[in-house]
Amino acid sequence: MTDSPGGSGSRRRGRPPRTESAGTRDRILAAAREEFAERGYDKTSVRGIAKSAGVDSALVHHYFGTKEQVFEAAVEVAFAPALTVRDAVLAAPLDDVGERMTRVLFGLWENSVTRKPLLAIVRSAVNNDVAASVFRRMVTAQLMRRIAGEIDAPDAELRVELAAAQLVGIAMMRYVIRIEPIASADVEQVIARVAPVVQGHLTGP
Amino acid sequence: MTDSPGGSGSRRRGRPPRTESAGTRDRILAAAREEFAERGYDKTSVRGIAKSAGVDSALVHHYFGTKEQVFEAAVEVAFAPALTVRDAVLAAPLDDVGERMTRVLFGLWENSVTRKPLLAIVRSAVNNDVAASVFRRMVTAQLMRRIAGEIDAPDAELRVELAAAQLVGIAMMRYVIRIEPIASADVEQVIARVAPVVQGHLTGP
Incomplete structure (x- = not known):
């Protein structure tokens, strides 16, 4: 995302590809995702991320920079599947785009691996202006x-x-706040109700 | 909401209606709403609410009990307008219910006085399990x-x-995270797009 010379993206690409540092970087990112998901942006600290990754805080700063930049890198990872959504949506015929978009998004939320970073993003964006931006x-x-x-x-x-x-809104009610009956409703039933609405918004009159 | 003998509701009603204590109670509630809205449930403390209301923490406990109970009382106040929504919705003819529900809800979010407690609820419910429940x-x-x-x-x-x-979902994108163009779109334009969808969910085939 950050393609400026000093950004975390180029820093990562410029670094020599030593296995150890790649492993460390990933471990820090995984810890960051956990921390942001559990605590939200405000209550997460670089020190806490470092501790949970088993490294020194200085190393977190070294790889990523500020807390905002660690967050951006963690969100970027969470965004990789979102780009799958986008590409799937862009590849679909226009009159199928509503169902495609709905299915891919539910797929991300139903999958426990991708749900965690999504939760991290939602929680942080709702509570903190930096994260929201x-x-x-x-x-x-x-x-x-x-x-x-x-x-x-x-x-x-x-x-x-x-x-x-x-x-x-459905993600909020089903996965974040978990209001019944929508939290436990069959996912196919929900998709069947929602996909036409999404399609209507996109291409309806 | 809490109608058990020890609950804040009956305690409030049972208390002698001295002007001073009614004023203090309202001031604490207003401070609680501000604090929960600004910081979310986790980062709000009874001590912080007391400080912002200019009273001792013991007085907050005296009127409301635990932090969860202060939150419940603050949410209860925020829910008063929500009951207006409900009653308006219940009073509307069934084929007008989508527009009615949409209009009342946008009315609450567009009003800066009612927006703050709504924000407090959303932020807290997204981040904290007690608040979510x-x-x-x-x-x-x-x-x-x-x-x-x-x-x-x-x-x-x-x-x-x-x-x-x-x-x-629209409240999240327009009022909480403020994504453009929906954050600045004309409210009537948004209502015109959304009301039929809400109606469709409620009474459609």
């Missing part, structure tokens, strides 16, 4: 605008966001 | 089940929750 930047640039580019309507971006809002 | 209990008992009772369908509760999810 990282989230806004990535979601807007990587997802919303790209999907909107496929839709031939003057209000394409608003359409994508209304569709996303339906999915975000 | 207070939220679940209130939303389920006071809103979802009551509205579902008006809808003649075997999956009435799921319908209400899918409708609510659309509104929750």
Whole structure:
């Protein structure tokens, strides 16, 4: 995401590919995801991440920089599957895009491995302005605008966001706050109800 | 909400109606709403609420009990307008219920006075299990089940929750995380797009 010379992205690519440091970096990232998911952005500290990864805080700063940059790197990892969503959505025929988008998103939330970083993002973005702005930047640039580019309507971006809002709201109620009966409803039943709504927002009249 | 003999509700009603203590109680509640909205459940302390209300912590405990009970009382206040939603929804003819529900909810979020406690609830429920369970209990008992009772369908509760999810998702994107263009879109434009979807969830085929 950060492609500027000093950003974490280029720093990572510029570093010599020693197995040990790659392993350490991944361990720090995994610890960061756990910490952000458990505690949210505010209550997570670089020191806590370092401790949970079994390394010194200085090493976390060395690899990533500030707490905001660690968060951005952790979110970037969580965004890899989101880019799958985007690509799946972009590859689908336009009249199938609602179901495709709905299925991929539920797939991410139903999978316990991808659910954790998603929870981390949601919890942090809801509670902290820095995290919210990282989230806004990535979601807007990587997802919303790209999907909107496929839709031939003057209000394409608003359409994508209304569709996303339906999915975000269900994720909140089913996976984050866990309100019944939607939390335990059969996922196919929910998809069957939601996909046409998402499609309607995207390409409806 | 708490109607048991020891609950905050009966304690409040049982207390002699001295102007001073009523004023103090309201000041504590207002401070609690501010603190929960700013910091979320986890980072809010009874001591911080007391300090911001200009009273001793012991007085907060005296009026409300534990932090969870202060939170419940603060949420209860935030829920008063939600009951307006419910009553408006229940009073509407069934084929107008989608627009009514949408309008009342946007009314609450557009109003800076009611937005703050809503933000407090969302932030806390997303980040803390105790807060989430207070939220679940209130939303389920006071809103979802009551509205579902008006809808003649075997999956009435799921319908209400899918409708609510659309509104929750828009609130998240527009008011909490503030993603553009939905954050600045004309509210009437958004209502016009969303009300039919809410109606469809509630009473559609």
